[in-house]
Amino acid sequence: MSSNSTKVFIARLLGLDVFDPLGDRLGRLRDVVVLSRDPSKPAQCVGIVIEVPGKRRVFVPMTRIQAMESRQIICTGLVNLRRFQQRGAETLAAGELFDRKVTFRDGSGNGVVEDIGLERQRSGDWVIAEYFVRRGENATGLRALRRGRGERLLVAWDALVHSPLHEPQAASSFVAANDELKPADFAEALHEMSDKRRLEVATELQDDRLADVLQEMPDDEQVKILSSLDMERAADVLEEMDPDDAADLLAELSLEQQHALLELMEPDGADDVRRLLEYAENTAGSMMTPVPIILPPEATVAEALASVRREELSPALASTVFVCRPPLETPTGRYLGAVHIQALLRCPPPEALGNILDTDLEPVLDLADVSEVARTLATYNLTSMAVVNSDGRLVGAVTVDDVLDHILPEDWRTHDDGPTHTLKEGILDG
Structure with missing residues (x-):
């Protein structure tokens, strides 16, 4: 090299x-x-x-x-x-050594690792030569760099007393260091951990963050993590999940566990989940969300645009506003039609939604099979569509990501066929 x-x-x-x-x-x-x-x-x-x-x-x-x-x-x-x-005994430098507490060998106190310096030796090997450490008190005899809170020190590797390198980073430190990871990427990192380590890290997450991450994990790992929590916290996490994802997770538990957790959840959220659990697997009703954007025909374009701006909405759900007669909570009054976000952007803010309805697209019945839903979404290039019951009342909306979750193999989140990406000719090392 x-x-x-x-x-x-x-x-x-x-x-x-x-x-x-x-x-x-x-x-x-x-x-x-x-x-x-x-x-x-x-x-x-x-x-x-x-x-x-x-x-x-x-x-x-x-x-x-x-x-x-x-x-x-x-x-x-x-x-x-x-x-x-x-x-x-392999150790990930950034994932496990950064933010680790260390002790100065000269007895001058403790510090926290902020960076690690690698040095190439004459043999060509790269080794850890120095640590960039933060501590709060004096550091005599060491090159100190003062920046922000605490004292920064650049010290030789042998100036510190180290715990074994392969000792895992504290779960709380791991959570803090990876706070900006997308839920799907954090879920992938959890998947690669041992069962014990995965539970330690998951327990450190805030309820809303854990809910987002659980929704990206395989069913069996979801069940293990939820079952490791006390019942009240498990119910709090379920409340933070999308109702369809919460229903899918509860469906993996025993009836006794389901009932106990639903009783601990807030009534409104629990009722949404109970209705989803009543549907047979692989039906539109089982995969839909019961809380899409629903407005009356008298609502204006301006009101609709304000509704789709809500941060918690997924892009697929925010793409369509469903227009119904009151009541506006599912199951609603009579379903009238949908307004797509492109129409909202083209029309003046005072325009009433009832004047710009798309009534050509028929809603799907809640008992329709997932294959029918997938064909309709693909045929009309939709990201979401209305789901109604036999009385023509809106009971929810199904999105393209909901359908993908149901038609992909069960192990799609973890499936690994080995080297399948060809970055360039001859890149694979036999």
């Missing part, structure tokens, strides 16, 4: 694009893997974790890295696309 740089800091590497020697982008660096075999020697960097197209995280050993600098990373282009799995 050749490189003009002999020292880099990991925090500056995170998010950098990784290229092959021809300049083709392979992916983006997400973490650095280190290994400590001898406490008397600095930990060695054994590879990097990059995220390739398709959100798959793969491992690239350091023997494949040609250059690692603060502005670019270049590897040979031979990347094994099997999903990265942490092994043995």
Whole structure:
């Protein structure tokens, strides 16, 4: 491996694009893997974790890295696309060492790791040479960098007393460090953890965050996490979930557990979930949301636009306003038609919704099979559609993502057929 740089800091590497020697982008660096075999020697960097197209995280050993600098990373282009799995005493530098508490060997106190410096030795190996540490008190004899709260110190690796590197990062630190991850990406990170670690991290999440993450996880993992919570907190998390996702999760539990949790939920939310549980699996009613945007025909375009701006709405649900006679809570009065967001954007704000209804599209019955719903959505290029009962009352709306969840294989969230992405000809390492 050749490189003009002999020292880099990991925090500056995170998010950098990784290229092959021809300049083709392979992916983006997400973490650095280190290994400590001898406490008397600095930990060695054994590879990097990059995220390739398709959100798959793969491992690239350091023997494949040609250059690692603060502005670019270049590897040979031979990347094994099997999903990265942490092994043995391997440690993720950013995921497990950042924010870890450490003790100064000279007895001057404790600190928290904010960054790690890697240095390339004459042999070509990269090792942890320095730690960038924050602490609050004096630091005699060390190069101090003062910035913001606390004292920042750049210290040699042997100036600190370390706990074993493979000791997991505290669950609370992991949650804080990954606060900005999208729910689907956080769910993927949880999926790759051991059962014990997954429960520790899930317990640290706020109820609304845990609800969002649970909705992106396989059914069996959802059940394990929910069952690990006390009943009152489990009910609170269910209330934060979309009613259709909460119903799907409850359907995996025993009838006794279902009844107990529904009794602990707020009455309005519990009633929505109970109605969904009454439908047979793979029907429109079983997969719909019972709380779409519903307005009367007298409502104006301005009111409708204000309704679709609500932050908690998914893009699919925000694409359509359903117009009904009162009452406006499902099951509503007679369903009249829909107004798509494009129509709202084209019409003047004072226009009444009753004047711009799309009445050509027939709603789907709540007992219709998922295949019928999928065909209708595909035929008319819709992202959502109305679901009515036999009396013509709106009972909910089904969205394209609801249908995908039902027609994809049950293990689609975790299914891994190995190296399926071809980044460039010859990229796979046999």
